[in-house]
Amino acid sequence: THTNTVVSVSTPVLSTGTIDTSAASQATGTGNASVGSSTVQGVSLLGGLVTATAVTSVSTTSRNSTTGKLRISSAGTQFLGLSVAGVPVTGTVAPNTKISLPGVGSLVLNQQYGHAYKKTAHLTVIGIHIHVTLSTPLAPVGTQIRVAFANSSLGGPVKGLLSALAYGASAKVLGGTVLA
Numbered sequence: 001t002h003t004n005t006v007v008s009v010s011t012p013v014l015s016t017g018t019i020d021t022s023a024a025s026q027a028t029g030t031g032n033a034s035v036g037s038s039t040v041q042g043v044s045l046l047g048g049l050v051t052a053t054a055v056t057s058v059s060t061t062s063r064n065s066t067t068g069k070l071r072i073s074s075a076g077t078q079f080l081g082l083s084v085a086g087v088p089v090t091g092t093v094a095p096n097t098k099i100s101l102p103g104v105g106s107l108v109l110n111q112q113y114g115h116a117y118k119k120t121a122h123l124t125v126i127g128i129h130i131h132v133t134l135s136t137p138l139a140p141v142g143t144q145i146r147v148a149f150a151n152s153s154l155g156g157p158v159k160g161l162l163s164a165l166a167y168g169a170s171a172k173v174l175g176g177t178v179l180a
Contacts, residue, residue, distance in 0.1 A: 001025075008042075013139045014147070017042025031065035036150040037076070038127070045130060045145055046138045050107065053081030055127035057148040059114075063121075070121035070154060072114050077125055077150075079109070105133035120155030 001024040009016045020039045026032065036059045043052040058076035063069070074095065082089040084099055084107065097109040107130045114123030127148030132139045139145075 013046055013143060014145055015042075015044045016040050016147070028062060031063045032154070033060055033062035034152040034154055035060045036152045038148045038150045040127070040148045043128070043147055045128070045147070046101075046104065049085055049101065049104065049138065050128060050130065051081070051083045052079055052128070052147075055079055055082070055148040057110075057125040057127045057150040059123045059125045059150040059152040061114075061116075061121045061123055061152040061154045063154050070116040070118075072116050072121050072123035072152075074110070074112055074123065074125045077110055077127070079127065082109075101130070103134060104136050104138060105131045107131070120153070122151070122153035122155075124149070124151045126150075 001022065003020070003022045005021075006019040007017075009019065018041045022035070022037045024035045026035060037057065039054060039056040040052075041054045043050070043055055045051070056076065056078050058074060060073045060075065062071050062073070064071070079089065079093055082093075085101065089109070093110045095110050095112040099107050099109065101107055107128060108126070109128060111126040111129045112123065115121065125148075126146050128146070130143075130145040132141055132143035135141055
């Protein structure tokens with residue numbers, strides 16, 4: 001297990017409170033797993049256009065040692081106090097929920113991509129992913145902001161090469177990247 005904590009991040013396009021990340025390999029009751037998780041508190045993006053009390057992303061890739069079957073899961077991914085353009089987002093957010101940001105571009109909530117094949121499996125979960133596609137004083141076109149990134153994978157010809165990765169927030173703005 002590897003964990004990290006950052007007290008806060010503050011840039012013109014994103015600010016956060018505490019960020020906790022973890023990447024781990026685990027023995028489970030049925031085999032083994034890799035888990036990446038990221039929790040970001042006090043999220044404010046693009047001057048408060050998108051806010052959240054907390055965003056947690058969890059990515060788990062597991063292998064059943066009896067059946068050899070690989071499985072991926074985003075269980076544990078959640079949003080607390082999420083608001084987009086002043087509108088509260090409540091309840092469970094479905095994977096890959098896309099929302100238009102008028103005058104800015106769009107965002108994807110609970111973005112997930114991955115697959116479980118016969119011998120390898122992987123899953124990436126991004127709590128909030130903003131794409132700036134319109135010219136705005138908030139951020140230049142091409143800016144991408146990711147909050148609560150978690151990744152896990154298993155594979156290889158052996159019984160489990162494990163990999164996990166997590167980070168709290170990143171912003172890529174014309175020639176520069178902030179990663180925490």
